[in-house]
Amino acid sequence: MLVVGAGPAGLEATHSLGKRGYKVTLAEARGEAGGRVTRESALPNLNAWARVRDYRLGQIAPMPNVDLYLESELTADQVREFSADHVAIATGSRWRRDCVGRAVRAPLPGANADTSFSPDDIMDGKRPPKGHVVVFDDDHYYMGSMMADLLVEEGYKVTLATPAATVASWSVYTLEQGHIEKRLIGLGVEILTRHRVKDVGNGIVTMVNDLTGEQVDRSGTLVPVTMRLPNDSLYDALNSEPEKLEAAGIKSVRRIGDCYGPATIAAAVYEGHRYARELDVEIDRDKVQFKTVKYDLELGG
Known part of the structure; x- marks a missing residue:
């Protein structure tokens, strides 16, 4: 059994496969395991997230298989x-890096490696020129506010623009939205709700208010937080030559976690766990894949 990638999905798949008795090899391209967990746990106040990595590494370490x-x-x-x-x-x-997401449906002209820094760029240690940064949050969870928090703490002047009516609007469901907005206000971040990016170039980020049509310009660099794409080139390369897979004795190649569909860390862990549980098991795809419990209710006295 070979698992390629030691992020949350790969670590959980390896952990669960190891417990099932499989001989597992886990290969990671970087010099440290954890994938996005390792990178995101280095962001402001997210260090506790490293436990997702550390627990599974601790479980895997003593496994001889x-x-x-x-x-x-x-x-x-x-x-x-x-x-x-x-x-x-x-x-x-x-x-x-090109701003494509919910509000912007086509790559934004001018959004390139010189004018636009993705969250991956920032987490890899790359930085825009000192000055003003516009964080465009069309993800609506925590990453946009994390980028604003990190950059303002490093001395940048930060504007956070979002097409939503509130900052980090999805975090309403996790009861974090008010805390996030309060912290950004306290840090001095300029917040522009109901705004989407229209253009970037010549050192100017142009935004438009979706309600009024009013245009707003801010000098500086763009940090778009919109959507993620799967790193699935290895999967495509393997499946482009099925005859070579058969000759190598490989019975199955599957994408799991963010490589299959970018989502939350919890979803990636679940995908890894489900993959391990269902490997070599006959699954009826027409049935719900969890147990139901029947309760007999006794009515009356």
Whole structure:
């Protein structure tokens, strides 16, 4: 069994497969396991998230049937040479830099590596020129406010624009929205709700108010937080030549976690766990895949 990628999905798949008795090799391209958990736990006040990684590494470490290899980026040829019965591709996802998301439906002209920094760029240590930064949050969860928080703490002047009526609007469901907005206000972040980015270039980020049509210009660099794309090139390369998979003795290749569909960390962990539980098990896809409990209610006295 080969798992490619030691992020939340890959770690959980390896952990659960190891407990089931499979011989598992986990290969990670970076020098540290954890994937997005490791990167995001370095953001302001998110250090506790590292427990998602640390717990699973602690469980895997004593397993004699599990091997973890860091700095081991694999090509399609190398995966086939490994000749594992099953391959799980858990190579994660990447944030878009071109502003495409809910509000902006086509790549924004001018949004390139010189004018636009993705959250991945920021988490990799890259920084815009010192001055003004516009964070465009069309993700509506925590990443937009995290980018604003991090950059303002580093001395940038930050404007956070969002097409929603409130900052981090989805976090209403996690009871965090008020805390997030209060912190941003306290940090001095300029907040522009109901605004979407229209143009970026010549050192100017142009936004438009979706209600009034009023245009707002801010000098500086753009940090779009809109949507993520799966890192599925390895999966595509493997499946483009099915005859080579068969010759290598590989029975299945599956994407799991953000490589299959970018979502929350919890969803990625669940995908890894489900993959491990369902491997080599006959599943009736027409039935709900969880147990139901029947309760007999005794009415009356």
